[in-house]
Amino acid sequence: MKTTVQYDDIREFEFKPGTTLSSYLQLTRDDVKSYFLSGSSLVDCSCPACLSHERSEAFSKFGLNYQECSNCQTLYVSPRPDENAIDEYYRKSKAREFWNQHLLTETEAKRREKLFKPRVQWIIETVEEYFPSAQRFSSINSVHPPFLQELVESDYFKKIRIVTPRADLSHVNCEKDGVQVVNDAIGAFSNPTDAVTLFEVIDRLSDVNAFAGALDKMLVPGGLCFLTTISISGFDLQVLWDKSNSIFPPDRMNVLSTEGLMLLFERHGFECIELSTPGLLDVQIVANAYKENASIEIPRFVRYLMEQRDNDTLQTFQEFLQMNRLSSFARAVFQKK
Numbered sequence: 001m002k003t004t005v006q007y008d009d010i011r012e013f014e015f016k017p018g019t020t021l022s023s024y025l026q027l028t029r030d031d032v033k034s035y036f037l038s039g040s041s042l043v044d045c046s047c048p049a050c051l052s053h054e055r056s057e058a059f060s061k062f063g064l065n066y067q068e069c070s071n072c073q074t075l076y077v078s079p080r081p082d083e084n085a086i087d088e089y090y091r092k093s094k095a096r097e098f099w100n101q102h103l104l105t106e107t108e109a110k111r112r113e114k115l116f117k118p119r120v121q122w123i124i125e126t127v128e129e130y131f132p133s134a135q136r137f138s139s140i141n142s143v144h145p146p147f148l149q150e151l152v153e154s155d156y157f158k159k160i161r162i163v164t165p166r167a168d169l170s171h172v173n174c175e176k177d178g179v180q181v182v183n184d185a186i187g188a189f190s191n192p193t194d195a196v197t198l199f200e201v202i203d204r205l206s207d208v209n210a211f212a213g214a215l216d217k218m219l220v221p222g223g224l225c226f227l228t229t230i231s232i233s234g235f236d237l238q239v240l241w242d243k244s245n246s247i248f249p250p251d252r253m254n255v256l257s258t259e260g261l262m263l264l265f266e267r268h269g270f271e272c273i274e275l276s277t278p279g280l281l282d283v284q285i286v287a288n289a290y291k292e293n294a295s296i297e298i299p300r301f302v303r304y305l306m307e308q309r310d311n312d313t314l315q316t317f318q319e320f321l322q323m324n325r326l327s328s329f330a331r332a333v334f335q336k337k
């Protein structure tokens with residue numbers, strides 16, 4: 001199994017907290033209240049990764065409760081809204097409108113160049129190594145229009161199916177032979193596919209297990225699943241815990257441990273061919289949080305590190321986290337047996 005340390009990660013907004021991120025979090029808090037807490041029914045669930053019922057209460061965010069799985073340490077919201085309620089939230093909420101208008105478009109060109117061009121390259125190189133005959137590609141529920149644009153323009157796959165009950169694709173040009181956009185509900189995966197991407201997708205699903213089952217049926221034997229997510233195994237999430245700006249519903253309802261991620265996909269008949277945590281920002285995120293609020297509760301060792309050691313040590317520590325799969329930004333490739 002490969003471990004890669006080279007890519008930038010998606011959490012640059014957490015790294016540069018400012019009024020834009022604060023506004024997004026405030027709008028999300030309000031929308032969670034009106035979409036999920038007023039009148040709609042929430043359902044109790046077991047661990048989305050390993051299905052264990054053993055758990056302990058972790059903390060509450062925006063009125064929803066996070067649980068920590070006693071078996072695989074995955075952090076997840078329970079009770080939680082169903083898939084239809086979450087789809088509706090992503091289509092209509094003020095928070096998502098704000099995201100599309102501000103956080104997405106303000107940095108689109110830069111993100112496409114720095115983040116999504118290398119990501120499409122990663123997909124193509126992995127396909128060439130593990131499943132060179134792959135022609136049919138599906139992207140499910142991408143919340144990253146620049147990625148989809150980059151993929152469509154790469155001309156690599158003959159057929160691209162964009163399944164998107166949640167994303168606003170108004171600024172993606174999909175007018176091309178072989179590109180199909182399906183505004184379908186999650187789980188309605190009727191056509192077989194050779195490769196699929198799930199970027200920040202499992203983080204915000206209501207029923208992860210049912211989704212993984214549908215994925216198993218959709219991918220042909222040897223088919224590849226590419227995913228990125230944030231992981232509770234990572235340094236800044238473990239240290240900051242409930243104070244982390246990266247953990248909030250519904251964007252991060254499921255914060256799987258790397259162990260939980262493996263258990264989920266192995267249970268559904270996949271083999272892991274890459275699991276890396278190439279995040280660059282864990283140590284800086286903790287350093288920023290500590291700088292902003294020196295009374296924040298962090299482990300004594302981490303406080304010592306932040307107060308007494310220089311940037312070289314912090315940089316080397318981040319590299320240690322990457323190499324040992326202990327950064328919070330994870331990416332993985334699973335192959336269907």
Ligand SMILES: [Zn+2]
Pocket residue numbers: 047048049050051052069070071072073074260
């Ligand atoms: Zn678990």
